Amino acid sequence: MAVTIIFLAVVGSVIAWWLSRQRLTSKPWLEEGAGEPPAGPGSGGPIPAAKLGLWVFLAVVGSLFALFISAYSMRMHMGDWRPLSLPDLLWVNTGLLIFSSFALHRAVLAARREDGGNLEAALLAGTVSAAGFLIGQILAWRQMAAGGVFLASSPAASFFYLITAVHGLHLAGGLVALTRAGIRVARGGGTERTRLSVELCAVYWHFLLLVWVVLFALLLLTRGGTH
Amino acid sequence: MVDIARGPTDLVPPAEVEDAELYHPKSWITKYVFSQDAKVIAIQYSLTAMAIGLVALVLSWLMRLQLGFPGYFSFISPESYYQFITMHGMIMVIYLLTALFLGGFGNYLIPLMIGARDMVFPYVNMLSYWVYLLAVLVLVASFFAPGGPTGAGWTLYPPQAILSGTPGSGWGIVLMLSSLILFIIGFTMGGLNYVVTVLQGRTRGMTLMRMPLTIWGIFTATVMALLAFPALFVGAVMLLFDRLLGTSFFMPAIVEMGQFLERDGGSPILFQHLFWFFGHPEVYIVALPAFGIVSDLISTHARRNIFGYRMMVWAIVAIGALSFIVWAHHMYVSGMNPYFGFFFATTTLIIAVPTAIKVYNWILTLWRGDIHLTVPMLFALGFVVTFVNGGLTGLFLGNAVVDVPLSDTMFVVAHFHMVMGVAPILVILGAIYHWYPKITGRMLNDALGKFHFWVTFLGAYAIFFPMHYLGLMGVPRRYFELGETISLQESHSLNAFITVVALLVGFAQMVFLFNLGWSLFRGREAGSNPWRATTLEWQTPDTPPRHGNWGKELPVVYRWAYDYSVPGAEQDFLPQNQPSPVRSG
Ligand code: HEM
Numbered sequence: 103m104a105v106t107i108i109f110l111a112v113v114g115s116v117i118a119w120w121l122s123r124q125r126l127t128s129k130p131w132l133e134e135g136a137g138e139p140p141a142g143p144g145s146g147g148p149i150p151a152a153k154l155g156l157w158v159f160l161a162v163v164g165s166l167f168a169l170f171i172s173a174y175s176m177r178m179h180m181g182d183w184r185p186l187s188l189p190d191l192l193w194v195n196t197g198l199l200i201f202s203s204f205a206l207h208r209a210v211l212a213a214r215r216e217d218g219g220n221l222e223a224a225l226l227a228g229t230v231s232a233a234g235f236l237i238g239q240i241l242a243w244r245q246m247a248a249g250g251v252f253l254a255s256s257p258a259a260s261f262f263y264l265i266t267a268v269h270g271l272h273l274a275g276g277l278v279a280l281t282r283a284g285i286r287v288a289r290g291g292g293t294e295r296t297r298l299s300v301e302l303c304a305v306y307w308h309f310l311l312l313v314w315v316v317l318f319a320l321l322l323l324t325r326g327g328t329h
Numbered sequence: 330m331v332d333i334a335r336g337p338t339d340l341v342p343p344a345e346v347e348d349a350e351l352y353h354p355k356s357w358i359t360k361y362v363f364s365q366d367a368k369v370i371a372i373q374y375s376l377t378a379m380a381i382g383l384v385a386l387v388l389s390w391l392m393r394l395q396l397g398f399p400g401y402f403s404f405i406s407p408e409s410y411y412q413f414i415t416m417h418g419m420i421m422v423i424y425l426l427t428a429l430f431l432g433g434f435g436n437y438l439i440p441l442m443i444g445a446r447d448m449v450f451p452y453v454n455m456l457s458y459w460v461y462l463l464a465v466l467v468l469v470a471s472f473f474a475p476g477g478p479t480g481a482g483w484t485l486y487p488p489q490a491i492l493s494g495t496p497g498s499g500w501g502i503v504l505m506l507s508s509l510i511l512f513i514i515g516f517t518m519g520g521l522n523y524v525v526t527v528l529q530g531r532t533r534g535m536t537l538m539r540m541p542l543t544i545w546g547i548f549t550a551t552v553m554a555l556l557a558f559p560a561l562f563v564g565a566v567m568l569l570f571d572r573l574l575g576t577s578f579f580m581p582a583i584v585e586m587g588q589f590l591e592r593d594g595g596s597p598i599l600f601q602h603l604f605w606f607f608g609h610p611e612v613y614i615v616a617l618p619a620f621g622i623v624s625d626l627i628s629t630h631a632r633r634n635i636f637g638y639r640m641m642v643w644a645i646v647a648i649g650a651l652s653f654i655v656w657a658h659h660m661y662v663s664g665m666n667p668y669f670g671f672f673f674a675t676t677t678l679i680i681a682v683p684t685a686i687k688v689y690n691w692i693l694t695l696w697r698g699d700i701h702l703t704v705p706m707l708f709a710l711g712f713v714v715t716f717v718n719g720g721l722t723g724l725f726l727g728n729a730v731v732d733v734p735l736s737d738t739m740f741v742v743a744h745f746h747m748v749m750g751v752a753p754i755l756v757i758l759g760a761i762y763h764w765y766p767k768i769t770g771r772m773l774n775d776a777l778g779k780f781h782f783w784v785t786f787l788g789a790y791a792i793f794f795p796m797h798y799l800g801l802m803g804v805p806r807r808y809f810e811l812g813e814t815i816s817l818q819e820s821h822s823l824n825a826f827i828t829v830v831a832l833l834v835g836f837a838q839m840v841f842l843f844n845l846g847w848s849l850f851r852g853r854e855a856g857s858n859p860w861r862a863t864t865l866e867w868q869t870p871d872t873p874p875r876h877g878n879w880g881k882e883l884p885v886v887y888r889w890a891y892d893y894s895v896p897g898a899e900q901d902f903l904p905q906n907q908p909s910p911v912r913s914g
């Protein structure tokens with residue numbers, strides 16, 4: 103469970119850092135008055151609610167994957183573990199996902215410059231490569247199955263299918279949001295809102311890329327010999 | 330940060346309405362059914378939770394009937410007894426307490442108490458309720474499924490949870506796991522809202538250190554739940570795979586009915602780790618909102634500022650943080666004793682310090698307070714007494730747990746019912762009596778309320794005190810009947826007594842439900858602030874508050890939430906949105 107502990111430690115330090123700036127030692131019973139007028143709506147600060155919501159959501163998803171990884175490593179250390187060999191296709195998929203993330207990064211830059219043409223191109227590239235990643239993952243499953251490794255073949259196989267499926271589902275959910283943002287852009291919105299939704303998608307993409315890299319590294323380090 | 334350097338009398342221009350941001354319902358359906366208004370969602374959550382809680386209550390009667398009068402009820406078989414225990418425990422802890430505190434009170438109180446118009450993501454908030462409802466329906470469906478609901482115990486330990494010897498191992502467990510997965514998805518949607526609304530939606534002047542403790546409790550509990558529920562999610566998904574798809578995450582190689590199952594030697598211990606990774610903080614997810622609400626009830630009804638507000642906030646945060654750390658014992662001690670005894674003993678010891686601070690501060694607040702024995706106050710006092718009591722038996726359990734036999738007896742059942750069952754339920758009931766006037770505009774009937782309180786409070790003691798004694802006599806938990814064990818014969822009359830009282834307490838809850846319905850039409854008009862409370866929800870222009878909560882202008886907060894018995898004030902309290910004391914004379 104080391105991974106989960108580390109993850110929680112990170113989340114915990116973010117919370118602690120944030121709390122440390124909240125004047126928790128002030129004496130509210132001595133203070134009166136409403137303070138300076140806030141910058142935006144409410145007095146919460148300049149971060150848009152949707153962005154904060156996304157980060158909180160990422161903490162939840164992070165906790166989910168940390169737990170999967172912890173379960174994986176705990177299970178791995180039990181006697182009957184038989185390591186798995188991985189299809190090489192996963193390298194290609196990883197490349198696709200990196201490209202997708204990079205494309206969304208370009209999209210954010212283009213949106214900031216209000217450069218509509220590049221924005222559309224980058225969004226399209228990001229969407230297509232992410233879809234490519236998902237298709238690649240399914241192909242990888244089929245290669246495994248063709249090699250006689252099914253969901254219930256061994257604990258390692260079960261973990262492989264389950265974890266890749268959960269990751270893929272999260273990306274698929276992201277694709278829905280990304281497509282919606284793309285449509286909004288194509289309809290000619292260079293507005294604040296489209297920029298925000300492109301930014302949110304990019305953050306989510308980078309996060310899922312990070313999760314995938316960690317998962318892939320873990321799978322690689324614990325894999326068995328080739329077929 | 331908001332700087333509060335202005336003079337107390339400075340008037341600040343109120344914040345503008347951002348009308349465009351507010352979603353406006355267009356038809357009856359979007360106003361009352363598929364509503365995005367947190368207040369309506371709160372009521373939907375609460376009613377659903379209470380309805381399913383009623384099922385759990387009926388199950389407890391059935392269990393008690395069996396325990397009190399074994400052999401009289403032919404329709405209760407050993408299998409169905411296990412099913413009752415399992416469903417009762419699961420419903421009470423998750424579908425009632427968690428849903429009511431966070432989905433019910435969280436939704437109603439967060440926007441109102443921090444001066445927001447609604448949650449920040451109203452649409453997601455609405456989805457949260459409907460997914461929760463679906464989870465409840467799936468759970469209810471398992472009662473009607475072939476083979477009935479699962480009887481694996483609320484901890485759902487594999488392997489027995491999915492082996493054919495266990496009742497409900499066909500449909501029951503599948504529906505239960507699916508329902509849990511749905512619940513967690515629904516909760517996450519709601520939880521994101523509660524957290525971000527508290528962070529972003531506070532009105533001008535509402536600094537964190539001016540938030541009522543209710544909000545602190547709900548907020549911290551939500552953060553914990555968001556991080557802890559994924560563990561249950563992972564466990565449930567993997568168990569579901571084991572059950573349906575033949576994987577062996579948890580299933581060890583097992584011989585069932587003389588045949589080797591197609592299992593590859595999974596790890597049941599792994600499930601226990603995941604389960605307690607969630608189960609452990611769950612206790613505090615339920616307790617922290619209760620702590621917060623009780624602080625506000627006590628302060629309001631004793632007309633006294635809460636003693637040690639800062640310490641109360643720190644204690645809430647500390648309990649949240651500590652319970653994260655305490656988790657570690659599940660991660661390093663493999664094969665840990667999963668029983669409640671151990672579980673509570675360890676945590677009570679570590680978390681005893683901030684918890685004791687809270688109890689101490691409640692008592693100091695009451696001390697020399699001008700105590701009004703209103704119904705909400707009675708429930709709050711009942712909670713404090715029960716909690717102190719539970720803490721004491723907890724210490725006893727802490728010593729006794731070395732003596733393993735006790736840890737699987739009725740003593741443990743009694744103990745966790747006191748701390749985790751009765752105590753939070755008392756808070757919920759008190760909170761309903763307290764906020765009902767704001768929600769409906771009418772007061773609950775006082776006489777019925779007092780009757781309800783005394784029967785529930787004294788009844789709970791009559792049920793669970795003797796149960797401690799049964800445990801000391803060696804009566805085990807999760808036993809359908811004791812059989813002919815001679816030494817336990819004298820437990821029979823005691824068991825019968827407990828059962829009769831349990832039925833009485835159940836009857837008192839029916840009186841409460843009647844009161845809820847009756848007062849809706851016949852209750853005394855409440856006015857906008859019947860308890861003369863300081864917090865923002867009582868300062869709304871309309872009662873019940875309308876869509877958008879605040880009319881044209883958002884309230885501006887000038888002070889903390891506990892200015893009671895202010896010398897020289899016109900009334901004896903100062904609402905949070907009042908600029909400066911109006912001096913008389
Ligand atoms: C009138 C109120 C209640 C009565 C009479 C009652 C009665 C019972 C009984 C007879 C058992 C089974 C004991 C055994 O044989 O092991 C039980 C188990 C349990 N109850 Fe309650 N209960 C009540 C309220 C609650 C509440 C409010 C909660 C919420 C936390 C709760 C949570 C549980 C749990 C978690 C179990 C253990 C289930 C298991 O062993 O799997 N109960 N209750």
Ligand SMILES: [Cu+2]
Pocket residue numbers: 605609655656658659672675676
């Ligand atoms: Cu524990």
